[in-house]
Amino acid sequence: MAKKNEVALIRRGETALVRRADPKEELITAVCDIFEMPDAFVVKLDMPGSSKEGVSVTVESDILTVRGMVKSLHRETVSMLMREIVALSYYRVFNLGKGLNADRTQAEFEDGVLTLTIPKADNYKERRISIS
Amino acid sequence: MTLIRWKPTHELAHWPSDLWNMQREINRVSDSFMQGGTQDDGSLALSMWTPAVDIVERENEYEVKVELPGVSKDDVKITLESNVLTIRGEKKQEREEKGENTHRVERSYGSFQRSFTLPTIVKRDKIDACYSDGVLAIILPKAEEAKPKQIEVKVK
Numbered sequence: 273m274a275k276k277n278e279v280a281l282i283r284r285g286e287t288a289l290v291r292r293a294d295p296k297e298e299l300i301t302a303v304c305d306i307f308e309m310p311d312a313f314v315v316k317l318d319m320p321g322s323s324k325e326g327v328s329v330t331v332e333s334d335i336l337t338v339r340g341m342v343k344s345l346h347r348e349t350v351s352m353l354m355r356e357i358v359a360l361s362y363y364r365v366f367n368l369g370k371g372l373n374a375d376r377t378q379a380e381f382e383d384g385v386l387t388l389t390i391p392k393a394d395n396y397k398e399r400r401i402s403i404s
Numbered sequence: 405m406t407l408i409r410w411k412p413t414h415e416l417a418h419w420p421s422d423l424w425n426m427q428r429e430i431n432r433v434s435d436s437f438m439q440g441g442t443q444d445d446g447s448l449a450l451s452m453w454t455p456a457v458d459i460v461e462r463e464n465e466y467e468v469k470v471e472l473p474g475v476s477k478d479d480v481k482i483t484l485e486s487n488v489l490t491i492r493g494e495k496k497q498e499r500e501e502k503g504e505n506t507h508r509v510e511r512s513y514g515s516f517q518r519s520f521t522l523p524t525i526v527k528r529d530k531i532d533a534c535y536s537d538g539v540l541a542i543i544l545p546k547a548e549e550a551k552p553k554q555i556e557v558k559v560k
Contacts, residue, residue, distance in 0.1 A: 308505035318511050320473040320538030343537075354520070356456035357471055384473035384538015 302338065302362040302386075310398050312391045313372065319362045320384035327381055329388065331374045336366040338386065371396035452514025453495075459520065464551060466522060466544045473538035474511070482533055482542060487525065489544070492517040524550035 302317040319327065322340035330337045340362035368374050371393050378389040458469040470491055472480065480493035494515045525547040532543045 303510035305509050305511050306507040308507060313507075316474075316511065318473040318538070320471040323537050351461045352458065353461050353466070353523070354457055354459040357458045357469060358456075381537075383475065383535075384471075 299361055299363040300358065302340065302364045304364060312389050315366065315388040315390065317362070317364060317386045317388075318384065319381075319386050321357070322362060322381075322384065322386075324381045327379075327386055329377065329379050329386075331377060334368045334370070334372070334374060336368055336374060336377065336388075336390070338362070338364045338366075338388070340386070453512035453516050454518065455516055457518060457520075461523075464546055466526065466546070468520070468542040468544070470518070470540040470542075471538065472535070472540050475538075477535050480535070480540060482531075484526070484528060484531065484544075487522045488519055489522060489542070490517065490519040491540070491542075526550075 302319050304315055304317045307314045307316075317338060319340040321342040323343055326341035326343065328339045330339075342360055342362070368390065373391045373393050376391050380387045380389075456471045458467075460467040460469075468489065468491075472493070472495070475493060475495045479496065480491065483490045483492075492515070495513050497513050522544065526544040527547050530545045534541050
């Protein structure tokens with residue numbers, strides 16, 4: 273069940289957890305959108321300033337972890353007239369639960385957005401039963 | 405002449421509705437100021453979200469960085485009017501993002517606008533902008549007269 277810093281996403285009796293970054297660490301919770309397609313879940317995470325090389329996606333049993341390192345920001349000793357961009361690295365954890373084929377997750381990084389496509393397991397896909 | 409009994413509450417009877425309308429008007433004006441900047445034609449534009457911005461000043465230039473993840477390059481407009489730099493654009497939702505089976509929406513969509521007054525004059529024709537990995541970086545070189553100059557002092 274959902275612990276602190278975790279948000280449960282319940283669907284047909286399954287629990288998918290979305291964990292936010294620990295505020296004590298220097299991590300930013302990457303904001304995400306989750307869409308359900310007939311045969312897969314699509315997760316889009318905003319990670320501006322990171323790069324394809326700086327992003328890592330790992331799956332351990334049914335826990336999917338996303339991390340993203342931000343390329344050197346203005347760490348130079350210059351005068352900052354405005355400072356709003358705070359991210360040093362991004363972090364987000366998803367508990368996929370049953371019914372997803374996490375090993376076949378596809379990841380794409382474009383324009384600062386990481387798109388994860390997590391296919392549903394065959395027996396969890398929506399099937400239409402014809403009425404005879 | 406008839407005497408009419410003075411009822412203090414009578415005069416107040418019109419107050420609540422007037423005050424209510426005034427309060428509403430103030431809220432409406434202040435809300436539109438908070439949410440948006442002005443358009444070219446002077447009308448107030450609604451901004452749906454505010455992208456984060458960093459501005460760095462170097463000896464010869466300013467660098468403005470704007471976090472715009474998932475925004476198409478063609479949907480961003482940068483303008484410089486006298487010394488006011490304005491970045492405006494729109495983050496469009498993709499087809500799948502409008503789908504019925506949406507479980508979570510944390511990302512921002514819609515139009516945005518931000519304006520900044522630069523402290524010195526910049527070379528208008530040398531402004532360079534590049535968009536990569538969701539971050540828009542604008543380099544604005546300072547005009548010659550705005551650069552720091554060293555004046556030699558001759559001691560006689």
